[in-house]
């Protein structure tokens with residue numbers, strides 16, 4: 119059985135004191151890691167504070183991006199070594215907003231995914247089609263290509279630990295959710311792609327999240343689907359009570 123993983127992506131929100139307060143407020147209510155992985159993906163400036171606040175609790179810490187090099191002349195960037203140093207557990211890679219606004223490509227996504235494993239970070243690799251691609255029936259081909267390129271060159275052991283977040287771009291922040299059937303269909307294809315590239319064993323281990331207007335009202339239905347193992351959540355992860363409801367749904371899903 120794959121362990122559910124609920125990850126909040128705060129994006130560019132909250133001041134440092136607000137972020138720390140959020141973690142302090144939720145940390146005693148977060149269920150044990152044996153039942154569900156609960157991850158808070160915060161802007162870099164929050165990380166030292168929330169990492170400290172989460173220590174010895176079941177809240178895992180995630181970053182929203184990183185560079186693939188360990189150090190060097192890359193003004194404004196943060197390295198995997200720096201995240202490892204702050205005991206970060208997860209890192210979101212290839213979010214559609216980074217692909218769209220910050221020149222993230224399949225190639226850099228692949229480099230970052232590999233770099234994550236070299237630094238004890240688990241990658242949450244984001245894939246997803248635009249509305250135009252969906253309307254042109256290109257979803258499966260496009261998303262399959264993104265997955266293949268992102269995972270290229272990983273060992274079986276690494277591939278098993280990757281978290282893939284399927285986030286249709288048209289459902290992000292729009293209030294439009296893919297129906298659970300639509301979401302599951304693509305997640306199933308993603309698992310097939312992993313099976314072809316690796317093995318059944320790997321594909322059965324890899325966790326696939328859905329993301330795009332996930333909220334307490336729709337999480338149970340989404341998590342009830344055969345190939346959806348969790349959620350990557352933007353807006354609804356910013357409020358303590360909503361986030362805890364999502365985590366609770368993850369705890370009780372199977």
Ligand SMILES: O=C(CO)COP(=O)(O)O
Nearest residue numbers: 127290291330331352353
């Ligand atoms: O992009 C997302 C999470 O990474 C989804 O954002 P929303 O949950 O706000 O639609």
